[in-house]
Amino acid sequence: MSVRIVDVCEITKPISSPIRNAYIDFTKMTTSLVAVVTDAVRDGKRVVGYGFNSNGRYGQGGLIRERFAPRLKEADPKSLLDASGNNLDPDKVWAAMMSNEKPGGHGERSVAVGTIDMAVWDAVAKIAGKPLFRLLAERHGRESNPRVFVYAAGGYYYPGKDLAALRGEMRAYLDRGYDVVKMKIGGAPIAEDRERIEAVLKEIGKNAQLAVDANGRFDLETAIAYAKMLREYPLFWYEEAGDPLDFALQAALAEFYPAAMATGENLFSHQDARNLIRYGGMRPDRDWLQFDCALSYGLCEYQRTLEVLKTHGWSPSRCIPHGGHQMSLNIAAGLGLGGNESYPDLFQPYGGFPDGVRVENGHITMPDIPGIGFEGKSDLYAEMKALAA
Numbered sequence: 001m002s003v004r005i006v007d008v009c010e011i012t013k014p015i016s017s018p019i020r021n022a023y024i025d026f027t028k029m030t031t032s033l034v035a036v037v038t039d040a041v042r043d044g045k046r047v048v049g050y051g052f053n054s055n056g057r058y059g060q061g062g063l064i065r066e067r068f069a070p071r072l073k074e075a076d077p078k079s080l081l082d083a084s085g086n087n088l089d090p091d092k093v094w095a096a097m098m099s100n101e102k103p104g105g106h107g108e109r110s111v112a113v114g115t116i117d118m119a120v121w122d123a124v125a126k127i128a129g130k131p132l133f134r135l136l137a138e139r140h141g142r143e144s145n146p147r148v149f150v151y152a153a154g155g156y157y158y159p160g161k162d163l164a165a166l167r168g169e170m171r172a173y174l175d176r177g178y179d180v181v182k183m184k185i186g187g188a189p190i191a192e193d194r195e196r197i198e199a200v201l202k203e204i205g206k207n208a209q210l211a212v213d214a215n216g217r218f219d220l221e222t223a224i225a226y227a228k229m230l231r232e233y234p235l236f237w238y239e240e241a242g243d244p245l246d247f248a249l250q251a252a253l254a255e256f257y258p259a260a261m262a263t264g265e266n267l268f269s270h271q272d273a274r275n276l277i278r279y280g281g282m283r284p285d286r287d288w289l290q291f292d293c294a295l296s297y298g299l300c301e302y303q304r305t306l307e308v309l310k311t312h313g314w315s316p317s318r319c320i321p322h323g324g325h326q327m328s329l330n331i332a333a334g335l336g337l338g339g340n341e342s343y344p345d346l347f348q349p350y351g352g353f354p355d356g357v358r359v360e361n362g363h364i365t366m367p368d369i370p371g372i373g374f375e376g377k378s379d380l381y382a383e384m385k386a387l388a389a
């Protein structure tokens, strides 16, 4: 029984809100929702894989419709199969999408390919009848660990939001079981950001930790000024101080900031990740890498990124991806990442966990749902089913 991709559907959906980080607001933010429809049947139903891109980059309908979906539909179906002939081979599907694409320039298409790749892996795990994290662990000859660290990302700038509202937001995350929270910096003068940080630290007390995220806003001087202010506090990490591609800035910052730093959410290929590791001065004993497969060519590429990290002496446990989606939860549980981001109040219904999954002591436990687990999240699955079922 061979498997064919019979359709690739895309719809661009709003994930807008009035929030703002140091670089952009989200008033016009969108995401591409994709369905990869196969002719495989499991439990009496046609297998459809689903995917979507993370917040921060916009929907990719144009690229998907013009280049990537047609390549999959035009490919010889047999050329996309694994050795058994009974399932798709995600790497062959990836190669078909990337035919006639020159190297480099990764920002232009990595989101479109990553979104379809998510749907392909969802279909592959469903055809195999397993949760993706278990399939991944098996393929890599390792034990999966369904218990995954998650932190609560928020703390955005928002019209009219005062310190009491910021504290209330963070308190609500702790009440929901998180013990690491994240807030934005760099969108206000440094003295005001210091007050915001002190207010949050007072609110969360000693049993929780705070990470801060500058979203690539700072030049070197400002990044250093912030480093000197931030190092007075016991922060979980100092994220994306400067431009994501300014590796010299990142490397220089280590002299001023001995504690943990994080970056990588805006690097979209294993080549870019390798440059960060080679030239960015990141420290494998304390820093964190945030590459997000949904923005960076998907899990096929993310596995190459993990290989790059390995050859440079980095453990997958130093990776905590950006994006807050279930795909990265599966990669974390299957391949031993350090955890995953989550946005308890934002970007719904795309982010978050299957219904009934609770955060306890900063961790969730993955349920056993075939595929990525989207069918377990009713509000999200309703949108997916409406696209293709």
Ligand SMILES: O=C([O-])CC(=O)C(=O)O
Pocket (backbone or CB within 6 Å): 021, 055, 056, 153, 213, 215, 265, 322, 323, 341
């Ligand atoms: O505000 C954003 O663009 C999202 C972000 O950086 C994060 O979640 O780390």
Ligand SMILES: [Mg+2]
Pocket (backbone or CB within 6 Å): 213, 215, 239, 240, 265, 322
């Ligand atoms: Mg960030």
